[in-house]
Amino acid sequence: MKKNEINSIEVARLAGVSRSTVSRVVNNYPNVPIETKEKVMKAIKELNYFPNVSAQMLAGKKSRTIGLFMVSSGEVSVDVLTNMMIVSVIENASDYDYYVLTYIIRDTTDVDIINNVKEIFYQRRIDGGIFIGTEHYEPFVEELIQEGFIIGVFDQEHPEQTSGNRIVANFNNESGMKQAIAYLVGLGHREIGVINGNVKRLSGERKYEGFTQAMELNSLPMNPSWILPADFTEEAGYSSMKRYLERQEPLPTAFVAANDSIAFGAIRAIREQGLQVPADISVIGFDDHVLSEKHSPPLTTVKVDFKRLFKDLMSVLITKIEKPSDDIRQVSVDSSLIIRDSCMRKE
Numbered sequence: 001m002k003k004n005e006i007n008s009i010e011v012a013r014l015a016g017v018s019r020s021t022v023s024r025v026v027n028n029y030p031n032v033p034i035e036t037k038e039k040v041m042k043a044i045k046e047l048n049y050f051p052n053v054s055a056q057m058l059a060g061k062k063s064r065t066i067g068l069f070m071v072s073s074g075e076v077s078v079d080v081l082t083n084m085m086i087v088s089v090i091e092n093a094s095d096y097d098y099y100v101l102t103y104i105i106r107d108t109t110d111v112d113i114i115n116n117v118k119e120i121f122y123q124r125r126i127d128g129g130i131f132i133g134t135e136h137y138e139p140f141v142e143e144l145i146q147e148g149f150i151i152g153v154f155d156q157e158h159p160e161q162t163s164g165n166r167i168v169a170n171f172n173n174e175s176g177m178k179q180a181i182a183y184l185v186g187l188g189h190r191e192i193g194v195i196n197g198n199v200k201r202l203s204g205e206r207k208y209e210g211f212t213q214a215m216e217l218n219s220l221p222m223n224p225s226w227i228l229p230a231d232f233t234e235e236a237g238y239s240s241m242k243r244y245l246e247r248q249e250p251l252p253t254a255f256v257a258a259n260d261s262i263a264f265g266a267i268r269a270i271r272e273q274g275l276q277v278p279a280d281i282s283v284i285g286f287d288d289h290v291l292s293e294k295h296s297p298p299l300t301t302v303k304v305d306f307k308r309l310f311k312d313l314m315s316v317l318i319t320k321i322e323k324p325s326d327d328i329r330q331v332s333v334d335s336s337l338i339i340r341d342s343c344m345r346k347e
Helices: 008-015 019-026 034-047 053-058 080-095 111-122 139-146 173-186 202-217 234-246 260-272 306-322
Strands: 065-071 099-105 128-132 151-154 166-171 192-195 254-257 282-287 300-304 329-333 335-338
Touching: 008 019, 008 034, 019 034, 065 080, 065 111, 065 306, 080 099, 080 128, 080 260, 080 306, 099 111, 111 139, 128 306, 139 151, 151 306, 166 173, 166 202, 166 306, 173 202, 173 254, 173 282, 173 300, 173 335, 192 202, 192 234, 192 260, 234 260, 254 260, 260 282, 306 329
Parallel strands: 065 099, 065 128, 128 151, 151 166, 166 329, 192 254, 254 282, 282 300
Antiparallel strands: 300 335
């Protein structure tokens, strides 16, 4: 008999019990005699029977599945940091014997896409969800939280919200930017620019705030021409720097990028103009992902322990799933400067 044809009737026949008894054993009911349970489990093993997931959901069982939703209009496969986040979620879920269902949201304004996401929750195909790459306020995510689903959101902060099923995960963006500027000032730099990330996302907004605060604390001039818009991708960093250099305006002596991918793109554009990093201009990144140390030159950057962040987020999320509570949970990690070779002392 083919495996996909095996059902509880076959198990019941082999074990010599009723189909309802098989169902009680599968769903771990307490009122099944031990001898009967052993006969059913032996039959299940012999037939390689796997209970229908939908039936288990109807019986109130957990799916032991976490939904991972990535908001990205670009190619996720080419971004090292995004891939690291995905792998981190999968590894940490596996440590708890949970599966991960992944879904890439290309456009949060597309009604059909958002309805697909909502259906995954409403059909109980997952026990909770993690969202990465959302804007700081995302209406459909707020709707899911209001419906009572357990949601973990990376890169958001809503202290005014008191939903016990919301878990937010962040790192100290402002502190990281202040460390970067302090390091450059220590090297003698006073003309410093910034290449921003997506300022509609919390980390983009907070990093720019940290940059402006650090510049003010050190009494450094804020030149609007040195504040470059970008997104959190290498291509955005490249395009933004290329456009700036083509204007042939006076250069700052250093740039701080909102993440390492932006820094890689900016350095590529700088080199195409015949300039060198750090001889002509110093560059600092943010994140310290796996390629930063191997880059040429090795990138000075602000390190964020993403592995710890997602490990803690998964732990809290699964605790909420298995033991629901009303306590408000936030997960956060600090940041620290990693000094390499992409910055030079200003003579």
